[in-house]
Amino acid sequence: MNPSNTTSVQAAAVNHSEDSLELDAKLDKRSSFIVVAFILSGSAWLLLGSILGTIASFKLHIPDWLGESAWLSFGRVRPLHLNWMAYGWASQVGVGVSLWILSRVLKTTIPVRPWLFVGLLVWNFFLLIGGIEILMGHSRGLEWLELPIYTIVPIVLVILLAGEAALAMLHTRKTPHLYISAWYLIAAFICFPLLGVVSSLPIFDGTVQAGMNWWYAHNALGLWFTPMGLAIAYYLIPKVTGRPIYSYPLSVLGFWSLLLFYNWNGFHHLIGGPVPTWFVTISVAASVMMIIPVVTVAVNQHMTIIGSFEAVKYSPTLRFVVFAAMSYTFVSIQGSLQAIRSFNEVIHFTHYVIAHAHAGVYSFFTMMLFGAVYYIMPRITNWEWHSPKLIKLHFWLSASGMIIYLVGLQWGGIIQGLEMNNPDIPFMTVVNNTKKWLLSRSFAAILLTAGHFVFAYNVFRLMHLRKVRPAPPVTWLDIQRQRALEPKAEPASLGKKVTSAFSNLNKSFKRWANDVKVDEH
Amino acid sequence: MNQTPEFFDSSDKRSMDEIHAAAFREAKLPEEGAEPGPVWLYVVIFSTLCFGFFYIGRYLGEISDRPHVLEEGAMIVSNEPEPPKPLFKVGEKVYRQRCVSCHQENGQGVEGAYPPLVQSNWVTGNPDRLVSILLHGINGNLTVNGKVYNGNMPAWETLTDEQIAGVATYIxxxxxxxADTVQIATVADGRKKITRVAPWTEQELNDVFKPQLASGAKK
Amino acid sequence: MIKNSILIIGIIGLFVFAMFGLTILPKIYIEPNVEKADVYVWGRAAEGHKVYVSHGCIYCHSQQVRPKGFGADIERGWGRASVATDYKGLTPHQLGTMRTGPDLSNIAQRQPGRDWHLLHLYNPRTVIKESIMPPYPFLFEIVDADKTLKEGLKLPPEYQIPGKKVIPTDEANALVDYLLSLNQKDPIKPQQN
Incomplete structure (x- = not known):
């Protein structure tokens, strides 16, 4: 696409041991402990959350299973699944990865690391207590805000502390240029504590509270997870492919339009509900206008990666990140469409919405986090991943599980919605017709949970089962360097072009035939 | 753990290259490009903005606290009489909404609690009796086809005469x-003739009503 | 370095703008009329609302009826279109966004039978064979039949436990009181503007 791209790859290849890499390594060493702590802690919540999610899924088609226990009833396991996934796994690993990226792009160390570690312990303590409270039935009763106030507030304060660290890094940065990932991360760290504080104020009641509830829930996804996910993509795609971000102006346009429109989306969860119509209309319009930041980001990232798609063969990180970035485009466009009243009339109140939420938090954000963890861990723990095969297995379990989840539940959800809007179909018939789709979701849940255990085993092995140091992987950049050294065909007549095409073909065939052993990281 | 993991061991004397081998195989973060982007992107952005403003303009409704503004007359109870529906259809709708949870979709009821409506003389017999059960409910045991059921039936006096007649006709x-149709007038009569607060018992029903009406039963 | 402040002020500005629009503005518009409304929730129903929240009923049951012409909520007999005053005095709100089970805004009109609700809570499959609702046996006590004078649930034969009675706890009774208070019988007064 852009002819300067190839040269920059070569330049990077030449400047292999440049200053900045050494600086990065030093920064990595400083951030190592705290980032590892956040990643490990979040991964533990991921396992717990997966088990809860699987239990909840099975309960929808085997309702009497574990039915004797109030603690394990559906109405308690399901919200706990959400809270431990959102505030345990996604937020903790998100914070860890974000701090690492900020340290890298701002060329400065993470401040207050001991306090962040104490904060993590406090966070875990209150998340556990809050979880037990939910199981005991002391939920706050608002979706996404089930944790009792006294447990969510300390967690918000810890995130505020991490946000302070981020702002401090912004002020002590050594780079005059502000890389786009930093924009997104600063936004996330400013918005979430504000969200947390406002949603904890006891001034909301009735439908106003419902509005606040969905403003919060949608923004937790839109202004906390989404910017972190996009920041990861903006950092890792150029890092892995060695190609520069296509366009800085587009990045900036995408950033500000995201903030402008995402903020206003909340009321589209209450279409047809007892809230003033004009608020809903504004939210629907803002949801549709989300197309602007989404398409901008999609073009920007696609144009960055185009021509390097082969890299996903070599980099598991990129595999996860590309899956996540594509899911982001998909889930956001879907979100814009389903906010429109006539579509919403069908899918509102159905399992379709559950699947949509998972497409956002899992297909997009969680896959992005997996990619980031696979990239970061070797850098901060001084050890390589032991088994590329297990990483591949994890990817395929997660990806196929999610695809089954989405296809099954969204198809089933649309059927459910259409039938529910036809008053001639008895309600029990509608319920019966959703059962098979709920079953497909449980199958997906097993795949996803299995994937998470493979992931956890990979991490555990890297941390604690260190015997023989695995060989360093052959990265996509190595492949690029190797290719750059190969003699190039001179651009000339058609005849020469044809012969060079043949020789290229021949080369790639030889590469394939020799089965260049590609190890991965 | 008694051994500190080596990745944050400060006494580690190895060189940076060794410790952070992974970082050194990276490329420097390349500087961003400044492409303007394809034209179609701007077309998409512009049309999205247009749609957004059109949508707000078209569907804003009014700046007030009223919900459901767009659905015309959603909050106003219509005064126009609806076109009359056959009683059977009216009854089917009422049955689906209010009766299925006990008497079930197939009219078979629940053993021990809610009696079946199928092949039951309480249903197909005297229409006055059926209407009165619907209006006032039943408490205590009820024998249907030799089996005893003891679920309480609530009173449905809040339903209109047409709805009661419809659901009676339907079942x-x-x-x-x-059995023959139950007329709306029968319900109106039933309401006037018998005013009671307490639900019926089986005994009382048997005292007041005959199982069949000479003109009513066909079976 | 001017960018830092632009970035931070821009982010906070856009956030607060929307926060005002979607939380404070609705409060200003909605609350005055709701406060005027003549709606009371009596004691036991308020207790039951807590039980409803505690067991997470909201994850499968909504409590908001969409207006005529939008969905088939009204045709299904789920009540009239909901308005803000329906939710007065009960916090947290339980509007819900999921209908794995039916909407409950008007459940007391559709099913006024206390016995039915108790049976259905004890085990939904006692009354609806194909239901996928979880059972709530922990809201009931199982006691020896000869040790209590209280009336037990009238269970269908296959669910009966020989020599035992199933007695609803206060929690179960409160929950049913709450469900029986979800009644849109009273027509809502047209809202003034």
């Missing part, structure tokens, strides 16, 4: 039942 002519 008298579904699942193989066959």
């Amino acid at each position: 008298r002519n579904s699942w193989g039942n066959s």
